[in-house]
Amino acid sequence: MVHKKNWGKISFYLIASIIAMVILIPFFWMISTSLKERGALMTIPIQWIPDKVSFEAYQKLFKVFPFGRSILNSFYVAVMTTFITISSAAMAAYVFAKIEFKGREKIFALYLATMMIPGQVTMIPNFLVLKYMGLLNTFTGLMLPSLINAFGTFILRQNMMTIPNDYIEAAVIDGASHFTIFYKVILPLNKPILAALAIITFLGTWNSYLWPLIILSSKDKMTLPVGLSLLNGQYGSQYNLLMAGGLISIIPILIMFLFAQKYFEKGLSLGGIKG
Amino acid sequence: MPFKRNGKRFIIILFLLPSLFGLIFFSLTPMVSSFFISLTDWDVISGSPKILGFSNYLNILQGEEFWRTLKNTLYFILLYIPLMLLTSLFVANLLNSKYKGITLYRAFYYIPVITSWVAGALIWKWVLSPQYGVINTILGYIGIVGPGWLYDEIWAMPGIVLASIWKDVGFFGLILLAGLQGINPTYYEAAEIDGANWWQKFRKITLPLLSPTIFFVIIISIINSFQLFPQVMIMTEGGPHGATQVMVERIYKYAFEYYKMGYASAFSWLLFIIIFIATLVQLKLQKSWVKYGT
Numbered sequence: 208m209v210h211k212k213n214w215g216k217i218s219f220y221l222i223a224s225i226i227a228m229v230i231l232i233p234f235f236w237m238i239s240t241s242l243k244e245r246g247a248l249m250t251i252p253i254q255w256i257p258d259k260v261s262f263e264a265y266q267k268l269f270k271v272f273p274f275g276r277s278i279l280n281s282f283y284v285a286v287m288t289t290f291i292t293i294s295s296a297a298m299a300a301y302v303f304a305k306i307e308f309k310g311r312e313k314i315f316a317l318y319l320a321t322m323m324i325p326g327q328v329t330m331i332p333n334f335l336v337l338k339y340m341g342l343l344n345t346f347t348g349l350m351l352p353s354l355i356n357a358f359g360t361f362i363l364r365q366n367m368m369t370i371p372n373d374y375i376e377a378a379v380i381d382g383a384s385h386f387t388i389f390y391k392v393i394l395p396l397n398k399p400i401l402a403a404l405a406i407i408t409f410l411g412t413w414n415s416y417l418w419p420l421i422i423l424s425s426k427d428k429m430t431l432p433v434g435l436s437l438l439n440g441q442y443g444s445q446y447n448l449l450m451a452g453g454l455i456s457i458i459p460i461l462i463m464f465l466f467a468q469k470y471f472e473k474g475l476s477l478g479g480i481k482g
Numbered sequence: 483m484p485f486k487r488n489g490k491r492f493i494i495i496l497f498l499l500p501s502l503f504g505l506i507f508f509s510l511t512p513m514v515s516s517f518f519i520s521l522t523d524w525d526v527i528s529g530s531p532k533i534l535g536f537s538n539y540l541n542i543l544q545g546e547e548f549w550r551t552l553k554n555t556l557y558f559i560l561l562y563i564p565l566m567l568l569t570s571l572f573v574a575n576l577l578n579s580k581y582k583g584i585t586l587y588r589a590f591y592y593i594p595v596i597t598s599w600v601a602g603a604l605i606w607k608w609v610l611s612p613q614y615g616v617i618n619t620i621l622g623y624i625g626i627v628g629p630g631w632l633y634d635e636i637w638a639m640p641g642i643v644l645a646s647i648w649k650d651v652g653f654f655g656l657i658l659l660a661g662l663q664g665i666n667p668t669y670y671e672a673a674e675i676d677g678a679n680w681w682q683k684f685r686k687i688t689l690p691l692l693s694p695t696i697f698f699v700i701i702i703s704i705i706n707s708f709q710l711f712p713q714v715m716i717m718t719e720g721g722p723h724g725a726t727q728v729m730v731e732r733i734y735k736y737a738f739e740y741y742k743m744g745y746a747s748a749f750s751w752l753l754f755i756i757i758f759i760a761t762l763v764q765l766k767l768q769k770s771w772v773k774y775g776t
Contacts, residue, residue, distance in 0.1 A: 219576070219581050222576060223577075230593065230652075232609075232616060233648065236616050237608075248614065251614070252619065253615075291500075296501065299500075301497060306490060308491075321510070324509065324754070327729075328513060328753075329512040330737075331516060332512035332515040333508055334738075335515075338526070352504060352508040354501060354503055354508065355501050355503075360501065410596060416598070416599060416711070416715075417730070421738055432599075432600035436600055439607075439716055450605070450608065453601035453604045454601075457601055464593075465589070468589055476660050
């Protein structure tokens with residue numbers, strides 16, 4: 208007789224595997240398609256596994272588009288944006304959490320209020336300002352708006368507030384400056400949340416589409432999503448090419464995810480940050 | 483008072499400077515100027531803006547396009563929200579167990595979440611191909627002739643909904659899972675002693691105690707629904723015959739393809755107002771069904 212517990216176990220693995228399969232089939236299809244020759248794309252019945260494996264799409268991809276360059280651009284922009292966002296937010300959060308001054312709560316409320324403004328309202332004036340500053344099609348222009356991140360500031364402030372003031376007072380008595388306290392006390396104590404925020408900022412920037420689409424116009428400046436969408440516009444039906452590009456754009460973030468799944472999950476559950 | 487290096491005032495100014503700069507120049511000022519731009523006719527290329535007053539707003543509200551995008555978005559929400567809630571609740575409950583290998587399953591479910599929307603939309607455009615896609619092939623195995631999906635006015639939006647569920651179920655499943663794990667297990671133990679079955683436990687314990695999390699998920703996903711963009715741009719470009727045109731896609735096209743900055747800004751303010759109202763309505767409605775612990 209099968210024990211009741213075993214049934215629970217069996218049905219768990221069965222259902223969980225079916226869902227995993229449904230979720231992974233599109234990825235399987237992407238990989239399979241990227242390894243097909245152009246002639247094998249539109250066959251009836253479809254070829255789940257290519258009859259003949261070919262790297263034609265990958266060769267062509269790097270020929271028709273500076274895709275290697277896009278990968279580097281994406282890395283550069285994601286790393287720098289993460290650094291800018293986190294430093295700017297952490298510094299502000301420290302002031303809002305630990306240094307009292309007149310009008311502090313009002314300024315903080317102003318930060319929070321910006322969370323309500325959809326990016327679509329500010330993107331047109333931001334585009335125009337960057338245009339007049341001559342910063343269109345530059346990474347500086349692309350990254351400048353990430354100086355303000357109300358959500359990150361808010362989360363970090365909440366965490367910093369839980370650090371007892373005694374720690375800070377003790378450090379002040381020892382003659383430590385605010386810089387030292389910030390770097391040696393506050394930041395180390397907030398490492399897990401900083402890591403989680405950094406990871407979702409990196410992820411959001413890596414995957415970001417609308418803003419880079421507006422700002423970046425030359426092929427050698429494009430990040431992966433913008434490059435992919437351009438490719439989609441030019442080779443809309445050459446799916447082996449598009450799937451090869453899509454796969455390449457996913458692999459770096461997938462590798463990061465496999466190494467830091469815990470932090471990804473923590474970061475993602477912080478809230479609905481959208482790329 | 484002179485600034486003392488490392489003095490309190492010096493530190494406050496120095497530490498707030500980067501974010502204040504961003505706040506003022508890339509958030510507050512743009513918000514105000516966006517409103518003023520929305521009162522003008524401005525193509526940026528040929529010179530200075532022409533002041534129109536509110537006629538951009540009137541034109542948008544009197545044209546059929548705005549109402550079509552609203553209708554399309556509501557169609558999306560109507561399909562997406564219930565389906566997304568059901569699937570992510572199911573996934574969250576499934577993952578709320580201690581079986582071996584659970585981390586691996588979680589990893590599988592998150593892969594679409596960490597994938598960019600552009601790559602995801604490209605995959606789904608191909609998956610949904612009427613003749614050569616896997617969905618209609620699988621439907622064919624069980625004798626169903628699949629629809630034209632993205633080429634069909636009625637089925638294009640459901641196609642985008644399917645892609646969106648696939649992309650988001652891991653994310654919302656994760657949020658709901660965190661909510662589930664916050665429920666005190668003694669409630670379930672007490673219910674089991676009273677002989678409650680799983681449905682009664684779900685209905686009487688899980689749902690009420692999870693309702694604040696569900697509410698959060700609904701708020702976030704409705705805001706996101708009004709901001710649909712990459713999936714539409716990549717999969718359909720708003721077609722066929724405008725069946726998947728949505729607000730952000732229109733705003734993008736008006737501003738950056740037709741260079742009608744005033745018209746696009748007015749459109750973006752209408753979007754803001756709609757999101758604002760939708761959120762307010764939900765905050766009001768929550769009182770009737772969200773149970774906050776005391």
